[in-house]
Amino acid sequence: MEQAQETLLREFEEKIECGFAIEPKDKMPAGYRKHLIRQMSQHAHSEVIGMQPEGNWVTRAPSLRAKQILLAKIQDEGGHGLYLYSAAETLGVSRDELIEQLHTGKAKYSNIFNYPTLSWADIGAIGWLVDGAAIVNQVSLQRTSYGPYSRAMVRICKEESFHQRQGYEIMAKMMAGTADQKAMAQDAMNRWWWPSLMMFGPHDSDSPHTGDAFRWKIKRHSNDELRQKFIDKTVQQAEVIGLTIPDKDLKWNEAKQCYDHGEINWEEFYRVIGGDGPCNKQRMEHHIRVHNEGAWVREAAEAYRAKQQYSKNA
Amino acid sequence: MTQQQALYNYALRLGDNSLILSARLSEWCSNAPFLEEDLALTNMALDLIGRAQAMLKYAGEVEGKGRTEDDLAYRRGERDYYNHLIMELPNGDFAYTMVRQLFVSTYELFFFEELQKSTDATLAAIAAKTLKEVKYHHLHAKDWVIRLGDGTAESNARVQKAVNALWMYTGEMFEMDHADTMLLKEGIAVNTDNLKLGWIQMVTQILALANIDLPADGYMQTGGRKGIHTEYLGHILSEMQYLQRAYPDATW
Numbered sequence: 001m002e003q004a005q006e007t008l009l010r011e012f013e014e015k016i017e018c019g020f021a022i023e024p025k026d027k028m029p030a031g032y033r034k035h036l037i038r039q040m041s042q043h044a045h046s047e048v049i050g051m052q053p054e055g056n057w058v059t060r061a062p063s064l065r066a067k068q069i070l071l072a073k074i075q076d077e078g079g080h081g082l083y084l085y086s087a088a089e090t091l092g093v094s095r096d097e098l099i100e101q102l103h104t105g106k107a108k109y110s111n112i113f114n115y116p117t118l119s120w121a122d123i124g125a126i127g128w129l130v131d132g133a134a135i136v137n138q139v140s141l142q143r144t145s146y147g148p149y150s151r152a153m154v155r156i157c158k159e160e161s162f163h164q165r166q167g168y169e170i171m172a173k174m175m176a177g178t179a180d181q182k183a184m185a186q187d188a189m190n191r192w193w194w195p196s197l198m199m200f201g202p203h204d205s206d207s208p209h210t211g212d213a214f215r216w217k218i219k220r221h222s223n224d225e226l227r228q229k230f231i232d233k234t235v236q237q238a239e240v241i242g243l244t245i246p247d248k249d250l251k252w253n254e255a256k257q258c259y260d261h262g263e264i265n266w267e268e269f270y271r272v273i274g275g276d277g278p279c280n281k282q283r284m285e286h287h288i289r290v291h292n293e294g295a296w297v298r299e300a301a302e303a304y305r306a307k308q309q310y311s312k313n314a
Numbered sequence: 315m316t317q318q319q320a321l322y323n324y325a326l327r328l329g330d331n332s333l334i335l336s337a338r339l340s341e342w343c344s345n346a347p348f349l350e351e352d353l354a355l356t357n358m359a360l361d362l363i364g365r366a367q368a369m370l371k372y373a374g375e376v377e378g379k380g381r382t383e384d385d386l387a388y389r390r391g392e393r394d395y396y397n398h399l400i401m402e403l404p405n406g407d408f409a410y411t412m413v414r415q416l417f418v419s420t421y422e423l424f425f426f427e428e429l430q431k432s433t434d435a436t437l438a439a440i441a442a443k444t445l446k447e448v449k450y451h452h453l454h455a456k457d458w459v460i461r462l463g464d465g466t467a468e469s470n471a472r473v474q475k476a477v478n479a480l481w482m483y484t485g486e487m488f489e490m491d492h493a494d495t496m497l498l499k500e501g502i503a504v505n506t507d508n509l510k511l512g513w514i515q516m517v518t519q520i521l522a523l524a525n526i527d528l529p530a531d532g533y534m535q536t537g538g539r540k541g542i543h544t545e546y547l548g549h550i551l552s553e554m555q556y557l558q559r560a561y562p563d564a565t566w
Contacts, residue, residue, distance in 0.1 A: 051344040051352075058340050059550075062557035062566035063384045064367045068360060071340055075356045078349055085349075120557055120566070170566075178564050286344070294347025296472070297408050300465025307464065 016217050021147040024090035032216050036146050037091050038107070039218065041098045044084035046110035047077045049283050053117040054126060062120060069166050070123060076159045083155065087148040103288050110134075111269070112199050114277030121174055121181075121188035127167015129189075129196040129234070135160045136230045137200065145217040168237060175241040182242075189238070190246045197261070198269045200227040231259050317500065320493035322376045323396065324503060325437070326386065327539070329369030330397035333387055335418065336362030337550050338405055347408055354454060358415070361447040368440045388558035392548045393541040400483035402547045409462050409472035413480055415455035420516050421487045422448045424509040433501035456520050463524025470525060477521065478529050485534025488513075 009029050015022070022028055051074050058074070061067035085095045101107035112130050117123065138160060141153045171188075174181040201207055201223040213219040221229075231250075238245055249262030272280070339359035346352035370383035400418060405411045426448055429441035462469040488506045490498075497503035518528055537543060557566065 048349065055344040058343050059337065059553045060556050062388070062564075064363055064370075064387055065384075066566055067340070068363050068367075071343065071356055071360055071363070074343055075353050075360070078353050078356070082349055082353075173566060177566075178561065180561055181564050290345050290347075294408070296466070296468050297347035297351075297462070300462050300469030303469075304461040304465045 013215065016145050016215075019217075021150065022145050023147045031212060032218075033091050035213060035216070035218060036149065037088055037093050039213075040084055040088040040091075040149055041093070041101065041107050042109060044081050044088060044098065045102050045107055046113065047081035047084065049109040049113045049287065050077050050130075051081075052283055052286055053113055053115070053279070054123060056117045057120060057123050060120070061123075066170075073127065073163050073166065076163065080152075080156050080159070083152040084149075087152045090148050099291065103284070103291070105284075108273070109283075110199060111272050111277065112195050113283060114272050114280045115191070115195050116278050118191075119184045119188060121171065121184040122192070124167050124170030124174065124185065125188040125192040127163045128171055128237075129167070129192050130199070131160050131163040131167060132234060133196045133199045133230050135164060136226050136233075140219075140221045140226060143217075143220055168241075171243065172241045175243060186243060189243045193246050194265060194268075195272075197227055197231070197264055200224070200230070202266070202269070228258055231261055235259055315492055315496065317496060318376060318378075320496045321434070321502065322373055323493045324497055325369050325373035325376060327396040329366050329373055329383075329386070330395050331401050332362040332369065333366035334395070334397045334401040334547070334550060336360075336366060337554060338401065338403075339411075341405055342411065351408075355411075358451050358454070361451070365440065365444050365447070368443075372436050372440070384558075388555045392543055392551055395543065395547060395551070396539055396541060397547075398483070398486045398538045399535055399544055400480065400486065402544055402550060403480070403483065404546055406476065406479075407472055408458075409469065410476040410479070412455050412458040412462065413473060413476035415451060416459050416520065417480060417484050417517065418487075419448055419452035419455050420513055420520075421484075421509065423452050423516075424512050425504055425506070428504040428509070432503070437502065459520060459526075460524045463521070463526045473524060474526050477526055481529040482533060482535050486536050486538055489536065489539060491539050 008027060012022075012027065012029055012032070022032070054070065054074050054077070058067065058070060061070050085098060088098060089095065098107065102109070112133075117126065135157060138153050138157050142150055142157060144150045144153065171185050174185040204222045204224045207223055235245060235250065247262045249260065251260055252258075253260045271277070275281075336359045339355050339362065342352065342355040343359075344352065346355055366387070367383050370386045374381040374383060374386055400414060403414065422444070426441045426445040430438050430445060432438040432441065459473060463473045464470070488510050490506055494503050494506070498505055521528055557564070
């Protein structure tokens, strides 16, 4: 039995090694399945929880166009949540179970959404920095080894790059505006920069999941590599519109041809993951409340469907 | 009242109706009973913002004072808003929102069908585009009202409660004032008197399928056309207009 398991694992890893995609009906080790369910559901939950901080500004968007763009963006995020839940379902877990795991705290979502959106500039900062950071990660995941996940990523990346440009446009407009607008934009930059860098996770030396994920090609680049890529593309974008990166240690490293950056506050990172971020409780309470308030609607839809089915069969 | 003023009022009112209902529907964002419905409600809100944009832009052009659609949306007080009261009522529960949508979309189905024949080319073009969207809104609301009405005892009771509460706000949609009659003569406006029968027949039929009783005829609330609103509109506007009012020199 043990030998059969070992053969299975060896064959699986050879397949991965040769660059084949794994599809839902293929044999896969339990650890691979488990890792993917964890990662994909975390990703799906992040898209959905991320609707809350942005939704916070829907009723206050400052122009009809701004409101349209914001609503359409949030709708895209919800849509990404849907693809990802569906992709995760191909691994034999239901959306109800995944939501249950979110509510009991067994499943996580991106830490970044535990920060509040305090001004309109935060909507720009989320699009530009948060989606910008997410894209770096997602571009890399387009080549992840699990077929449904990789295909979902291809579609998601296209939409995310729009969001990033739209977020940048908000920031650029504000930086070209009044003194109040400039101050709002810089304040948003100051508050979102470091949490955005934290989105890539701990330094490679401290990341507990790195081993298997790399061997199975779920993950193709390390946290630090991706973080560096994000910093390098973003610094110049900030400079172009006159925003200052809130890091006094940030400087161009000629030898390495990339930016060196200051120390990330890992204490804050672990505190927010641990549940003591500014909005952890509100985000989860909101999701649970809305889910419970909608229970009667889902029950009614199910009762109606059953009645229709019954009268069809009768 | 000149014809120009009447046309300005007419376009403005149509713009206000879509703008205020879109404001309410967009409040469902991240609050719907499940994800697919969150997206559907946002879609309707987006359609309505698009329509508001087109109508208010046209109103601004007709007025001829250089006001843009954003000026009209973000710099007018509640006494200068002319939407029907039903648009501004708080969302209530999902049944309430869907019943409101059914009442409004059924009306709009008949209204925009007629308006696309308007002699005013701009209104006719906006109406033709709108009609396509309204057909979806109507179908969505109708399906939900039937599903909820014929679902569980709880969902049936919620729909009945919503129908009873919203009924007195439906009469206003058919009101006509001086601007309407003036534009009607030119073939620009819709004679809403002619829409009543079709509306009541369709609504009655759908509510019957949903096992919902039609309320008895009673007093119909009014005021929107004169800028006399419920207490709710001021709050919608204070949120919506906050940035434009707080930073009047800024562009966004």
